[in-house]
Amino acid sequence: MAAVILADVRPRYLSCGDTAFTVEFGNEIAPGINARVMALHAAIAARQAEGGLTGLVETVPTMRSLMVTYDPLATTRAALQPAIDALVGDGPAARLAGRRVRVPCCYEGEDFAPDLADVAARAKLSPAEVVERHLASAFTVYVLGFMPGLAYVAGLDPTLYLPRRSEPRVRVPRSSVAIAMDMTTIYPFESPGGWHLIGRTPLRLFDQRRQHPVLLAPGDRLVFERIDRAAFSRLDARVTEGTLDWTDLIEAA
C-alpha cells in the first residue's frame, strides 16, 4: 500500500549544473522508492534504444534518485526534463532476483579494522559485539556506484548506525569492509573514503581478469563470514593468483 501512495508522488528535479539533473523520488532507503528509480532507468534506456531523447548521455541510478546526464550542445534542460517526466511511472517496477554471496571477512588488527574500537565506543558496545551484529545483519545490494564495482549494501543492524566521518580518509586500502549510516560496503580499490573501516575481505570487487569484472549486482544478498589472519592470507594468495573457486562463494538465485 505504501507503493500505491508513492506512485502518485511526483519526483523532485534537482540541478546538477548544465550537464546533468537528478530525478529524486525520495529521501529514504526503501524498496518501493528504489523500484521507481530502476523503472525510470529502464524506461529511459528503452526510449533511447528507439532513437528518442536526443542529447541524453547516460543515467545513474542510486537508492532513491536517478541522475540524468546530457550534452548541453545537443539539448537543453528545458527540453529534456519534460521528456523525462513523461516517462516517470511508466514501465514495470524492476524486481531483482538476487544471488546469495558469502563474503569472508577478517575483523582483526589496527590495519584491517582501524575504526572498530571507535565504532564500538560510539555504539556503546564491545568490539566483539559490533562484529557479531555485522555478521548477523541481513544485507542486500541496492545499487553500484562511487567507483567500479562498489556496492551499496543495506540491512545493517540499527544499533551500528553512524554518520560518515566528518573528514574522509585520503587513502582507504582495497577490499576494506566499512559501515556508515544503515549500510555496509567493500572498497574495490584503494581510494579516498569517509566510511568506518571495521574489517577486510580477501575478495576483490573489481578484477579486470574476470569475465565479469564487477563481482556484485543489485539484489544480491551478502552473508559475511568471520575469518582469522591466517585464513585471510591463504584466501588472499588464491585471489591474487586467480585460483579462487568463486562458485564456492556464490549461490544462484
Place this chain on the structure above:
Amino acid sequence: MTAHLLVRRAGLFDTFQDLGRIGFMALGMPTAGAMDRVGLRLANALAGNPADTAALELGVMGPELEVQAASLRVGLVGPITADLVDNPDASPVRLESDRSHLLKHGQILRLGMIDGTSTAYLAASGGFALPAFMGSRSTYSRAGVGGYEGRKLAAGDRLPLALASAPVRDELRLAAPFDYGSGPIRVVLGPQEDYFTEAGIAAFLGGPYRVSREADRMGIRLEGPKIEHAKGADIISDGIAPGAIQVPGAGQPIVMLADRQTVGGYPKIATVASVDLPRLGRALPGAEFRFSAVSVEEAETLRAEQEGRIARAIAGLVVARPPGGIDTARLYDSNLIDGVVFEATPTSPRRSAR
C-alpha cells in the same frame, strides 16, 4: 618494433585521455577523460586528429620522449617548456607550444615544467595505437584500466603510434593562446543547496577559496570560508555530475573532476558550469577562486559561446614557421595589436607572455 615513442624519463603525471568513458556510470565506472577538454581538442586539431582521439595529458611536469618512427607530427598545447635535441648530447632547440611540430627519427623531445597551470597536452598525428576499454582510451588509474596499461607513464614505456610517418603538411599554430576566461568561476546552485544555511551559501559565494595540495584528477579540495550546513553533512548517496562541489562536515568544499566517483554521500552545494570546468582542471595548488551563481539556462548559453570560440580557434589555425626561423606572421600580428615596431633580428623562439 613498430613505430613508437620511447619514454626516456616520465613526467610527474602523464596519462592518456580522450573525452571520457561514457555510458558505464551505472556500473560505478567513472568517466575519466581530459581534465581540460579545450586543451585536448586544440592539441588534436593541431595534429589533424578527430576531437576525441586519445592524447597524452601532462600534469605539472612533462616527460622526455624519443621518436622511434620515421617521422612524427605532434600537437602541443599549454604553457609547457619543450626542447628538441637530435641526440642526448646535442644542444637543445626550444619549441613553442600551442602549435604542431614535425619530429624526426631518433630526436628527443624534452618536456619540462608547465608554467602557471597544471595541465598540457601532446597529441600525435593519427593517434596512439592503444586498445579501448569500455569504449574509451582514457586512463583511470584507480582501476588500472584504459590508456597505457591503465597507469601513468614510466621510464622505458614504448607508446605505440598509429602512423609510421607523418603525412606531408604545413605545421600549424594557434593564432593566440586560448582564453579560458578570468573572474569568478560560474556555478549553478544545487543539487543540495537546501542542506546549507543562508550564511553557508553566502560564505561559499563570498570566498575566496584556495586550491589545497590535495588536488588530483579525482577532485580538488579547496580552503576558505567555512560553509555552514543546515541539516547535517550526510545525504543518501546520489549521482555526482562533473564539477559537483561537495561539502563534508568540516565545511570545506571539494570540486569533483574527471576521475570523480559516480555517486557520493556528501551534500553538494553547487555544480561548476561546464564552461569553467577546464579552469578547475588546470588549477594548481595555491590558485585562488571566487564563485558566482548563474542559472542553468545561463550556463548552457555560456557553454555554447565557448564552443563557438573553440571552433573559431580551430578554423583560425595559421601556418607556423620551423623552430629557429623567424616567425614573421607572429611579429606582424604583434605589430597590429600593440603598434610596436619590431626589428627583424633573429632570436630564439619563445612562448608568448601570458
